[in-house]
Amino acid sequence: MEKRGAPLAAPPRGPVLHIVVVGFHHKKGCQVEFSYPPLKPGEGHDSHSLPEEWKYLPFLALPDGAHNYQEDTVFFHLPPRCGDRTTVYGVSCYRQIEAKALKVRQADITRETVQKSVCVLSQLPLYGLLQAKLQLITHAYFEEKDFSQISILKELYDHMNSSLGSTLLEGSQVYLGLSPRDLVLHFRHKVLILFKLILLEKKVLFYISPVNRLVGALMTVLSLFPGMIEHGLTDCSQYKPRKSISEDAGLQENTSRLDDYVSVSAADISNTNLEMGKGGRKIAGSHSLEGQKANVPFSQSEKTCNGAQSSNGTVQRLKVPSRSSPASSESDWETLDPSILEESNLKEGERENTASEQAENLPSEGMSSESLPITVQPQANTGHAVLVPGLISGLEEDQYGMPLAIFTKGYLCLPYMALQQHHLLSDVTVRGFVAGATNILFRQQKHLSDAIVEVEDAHVQIHDPELRKILNPTTADLRFADYLVKHVTENRDDVFLDGTGWEGGDEWIRAQFSAYLHALLAAVLQPDNEKTLSDFGTAFVAAWKNTHNYRVWNSNKHPALAEVNSSHPFQGQYSVSDVKLRLSHSVQNSERGKKIGNVMASTSRNVVQTGKAVGQSVGGAFTSAKSAMSSWFSTFTQSTQSLGD
16 A cells, blocks of 8 residues: 655656645644645645645635534635636535544644545536545545555546546536435525526625535536536636735735636737647737737646646637726626627628638648638527637537636635635625625625625525516516426425426426527517517617627627527416415515415414314404515515516
């Protein structure tokens, strides 16, 4: 069995960057105890030092309050290193063991229990698959009862890099462990509210303990967005760790290497060359920035930035600028380059003529041409999704423009946030986030978020009354949500239901949200679409059109949407059943509705107790109920009338 002191051979290259062991030291707190390959070149595998970009790694891998649980699982995201744009996906399995059970007890173990996490840092977002493999190895590692035995961790690294590949992103394994069915059973119609909150790029905080329930709920919501898990999170962790005051003072002099990575404007596009070769696609160009030449580096020079090279080495992406000035960062999130938006509004005839000319001039493999289109037109669906690099979003997009560029330009996805990252919630370079937390301090500071999702109670707390109004579901939305809930609950006790293939299963639910989003996108492209868009919510659509993800999506053409029905999947005339739906929704979600429910529950209890109590308490209870119902119903009537108008 290989021990810590033994030399380790040079690791192979693949999607897994590092295997890391994080432990809790009674004096030093959370620290890295082992990493393979070493996190910093030239360091030993037992070095405690960390790259600056990953300084929060120990606190993410070994979560706050972990001592309250025998074991737990964490999904987390780390920022890229060396200017590489790609998010590093982390999965950590935590366990604790009694110190007296150890065969070999190091001198620094002074507590009754030993707490450690084994985590994988990967270039692929295969959360559930990595978790399944890691749990087995973590169990075996602890069963050794000698943490100096690290050969099993090296074998895990070799096995994962030989068995995992980017092709897994196109299959169902990318959703392993993420159950929309359970999400709908728990949140019911509120799932659609969560979906719309993220579409609006709001600051959304999920809260629950332990961490595995937290990250499971958050990532399951994201799995409802087409292509989001597979290709939409590559830019979701672009943040910088907090620096000291002295470091901040010298920030201007010590310009980040990310400044060499420039975004592409329409002026740059005209000079862009598209080269096709056996190694994959390469987009290169001549870019001007305030009169100075700047080159756009590509993946080839970045492959070792995160510690390992991608197994296929073919995916190459344009880089986005990193700004040290809060003012310039803010302008980055709020607006696209106007020239890009103007480019998207070319006359249809010009676009068609240009496309036809470019199609005639397509070069053979290995040749280049300056007249090729920047964006490849969607191809017919032949059973496999056709993905092309989005020039503006930088994401791998399908023919509908999915995934939407939500988690870009400073909008973060942090499935688990350590307390040490708390400052990110108010960082001026962070325009929004979908984040998870287990520490109550996050939940108490409500002013730092737009919505707090308390997973335990399935409660979505939206602070701003105007935002609540925007997210108030339309009649068609309520029908859609009710349709989901009914199909899930009707099959709830079906022992043969494994979550796929049946109505009400996981894949079916994701398909419904995909159809909903496609219908919304198709509707906004139609002329005179006010009536159609009102089914999705007029105020909601207006707010969504001001988001970064909508403007990026709308800056390009998506002809495939012409084949999509451009109306709400549940449009239709208002009926009595809709009144019942609205009534049920309002009772469950409004404060007045909750009071009515409480009063009725109190009345029922009193009725059960004694016949004498019935005469006294029922009268008072019903008086209270009548008052609450009268006030609430007048509000409901007004909202119904405005909906009909």
